[in-house]
Amino acid sequence: MMDQKLFTQWQPNFSVGNPILDQQHKKLLSLCQQAIECMSDNSRDGVSLFHHILNDLSEYVDQHFQTEEALLKASGYPLLDKHKEEHLEYRLKLTDFLLSATLGEINKAGLHHYLSGWWSDHILGSDKQYSGFIKGVD
Ligand SMILES: [Fe+2]
Ligand SMILES: [Fe+2]
Structure with a gap:
């Protein structure tokens, strides 16, 4: 869904009930917002910033998935x-986008769609599903 509104500010009901994971989701949300904001800037600085943000997102996602999976395992x-x-699928797809961005062939509408879907289907969907299980697990 091409909906800019999905990338609004953090809302309390986005919480999955764990402060570390919430913090990571906030950071991911912010990186998604930044990527979408600068993707239409075709100046040299804009393109460079866009690549930079995509790389940050890619690194941060690995960190987040590891933290989240360890916590889910412990609980x-x-x-x-x-x-x-699901994480693996998002990870592979992000790698595809990174590769095509490096080649200068990125499908920006596709990336927007992917990030929006990730947020609404996974973080607000699958991630919210585990919130009852991880209470009290550090
Ligand atoms: Fe998550
Ligand atoms: Fe997840």
């Missing part, structure tokens, strides 16, 4: 395998 989350599969 005995029954849907961990499925959750990890």
